[in-house]
Amino acid sequence: MCYPVTCNDRGLNNMGQSNSERQAAYRARRRQANLNAMTLWVSPQQREAIQAVLDGKAPQAEADQAKLQLLTTELETQGQVIKTLRFDLEFARNQIDSLRGQLATAQRQAKDKPSRGLKVVELENRRQAIAEGMRIGWAGDERDPAGLKQQADLSRKLSAEIKAVRTRLMTFIGVATGTKAVEQKGSWGAMSFKKAILSDSESNLLLGACTLLGRIEGDVERAGHDTLQLHTQRAAELKAMHAQATAMADAALFAGLDRRGEALFVAAANGDKRASFSEWADLLDILAGKKGAYDPAGVLFRRELSEQKGRLISRLVSKMKTGDMAAAEEHLAEVVRRFRHPDTEEKYGELAGRLTTLLVAEQIESASKS
Numbered sequence: 001m002c003y004p005v006t007c008n009d010r011g012l013n014n015m016g017q018s019n020s021e022r023q024a025a026y027r028a029r030r031r032q033a034n035l036n037a038m039t040l041w042v043s044p045q046q047r048e049a050i051q052a053v054l055d056g057k058a059p060q061a062e063a064d065q066a067k068l069q070l071l072t073t074e075l076e077t078q079g080q081v082i083k084t085l086r087f088d089l090e091f092a093r094n095q096i097d098s099l100r101g102q103l104a105t106a107q108r109q110a111k112d113k114p115s116r117g118l119k120v121v122e123l124e125n126r127r128q129a130i131a132e133g134m135r136i137g138w139a140g141d142e143r144d145p146a147g148l149k150q151q152a153d154l155s156r157k158l159s160a161e162i163k164a165v166r167t168r169l170m171t172f173i174g175v176a177t178g179t180k181a182v183e184q185k186g187s188w189g190a191m192s193f194k195k196a197i198l199s200d201s202e203s204n205l206l207l208g209a210c211t212l213l214g215r216i217e218g219d220v221e222r223a224g225h226d227t228l229q230l231h232t233q234r235a236a237e238l239k240a241m242h243a244q245a246t247a248m249a250d251a252a253l254f255a256g257l258d259r260r261g262e263a264l265f266v267a268a269a270n271g272d273k274r275a276s277f278s279e280w281a282d283l284l285d286i287l288a289g290k291k292g293a294y295d296p297a298g299v300l301f302r303r304e305l306s307e308q309k310g311r312l313i314s315r316l317v318s319k320m321k322t323g324d325m326a327a328a329e330e331h332l333a334e335v336v337r338r339f340r341h342p343d344t345e346e347k348y349g350e351l352a353g354r355l356t357t358l359l360v361a362e363q364i365e366s367a368s369k370s
Contacts, residue, residue, distance in 0.1 A: 087221050094214030102207050130223035148231035155224025159217050166213040173206050245316035253336050262305055264352035268344050269308040279304040297362050
């Protein structure tokens with residue numbers, strides 16, 4: 001049997017190529033395909049990670065999460081920059097409108113001797129002064145987050161009023177200088193002056209007032225924006241303080257209380273007080289056999305417990321606002337100590353027991369009806 005023999009262009013049998021020649025030809029073809037070879041010494045864990053990447057199965061959750069957080073931060077920063085640029089753009093537009101009016105007047109009176117106007121000294125740090133007035137309350141301390149939000153809303157209203165005044169003044173200047181007519185929409189009437197009724201100095205003075213109003217308007221808008229940012233920051237801080245104070249109170253006291261313990265806490269918190277039209281007064285009336293409460297005892301008790309717990313947390317937050325965390329912890333420890341003192345059980349234990357019996361009986365009765 002015969003086999004065909006294939007020769008290359010040099011008349012040699014390809015099967016006779018050496019291994020190095022075949023490897024060189026293979027590397028040449030790989031380089032023509034824009035591929036490169038690389039040798040790495042890796043650990044088994046690294047090899048598994050590389051193989052996962054090659055298979056398209058590499059976990060990207062952490063990388064994607066970090067990238068998402070970075071993009072979110074960049075978007076928030078860009079949003080703040082855009083807001084500031086919008087304020088600057090509106091302020092620049094106001095200046096352009098004012099300067100155009102001044103330029104038109106100057107062009108009409110180019111040959112006349114320029115009048116000497118009133119020199120106006122710009123107030124320094126106006127924006128900071130406005131923001132400070134919004135931030136500080138009548139007592140001299142910083143407003144709470146709700147007060148800061150109210151001041152930011154009022155700044156938008158004040159800015160709109162300043163803009164309306166500036167617009168009306170610009171309209172008057174246009175009419176008084178003969179460049180604009182006053183129209184009456186109802187009867188198709190109009191009034192205009194063929195000759196200006198303002199001198200150049202008067203017109204320049206009013207145009208300067210428009211420019212000044214535009215600057216004040218921009219400062220008010222920026223100060224309101226600063227106050228709104230401060231409100232957002234303070235609200236987040238207050239929310240974090242409430243969460244921390246709640247966790248402290250739960251860990252130190254409320255997490256370990258049963259139904260009777262909660263009743264004892266409510267009774268001790270109210271003491272001998274009996275405010276009219278309150279949940280505690282209604283609970284005492286129910287215990288005394290009186291009628292008149294519209295809500296069940298369980299609902300009234302939960303409201304009263306939530307209110308007393310909220311008061312404790314508010315006191316803790318007030319101390320945390322001063323930056324003295326030790327004072328808040330000391331106050332909470334004192335509340336826990338007084339609650340667990342034998343005198344508390346001796347004075348309010350019987351009342352707490354009757355209240356617990358009432359709540360359990362009401363719960364059993366409600367369950368039997370359902």
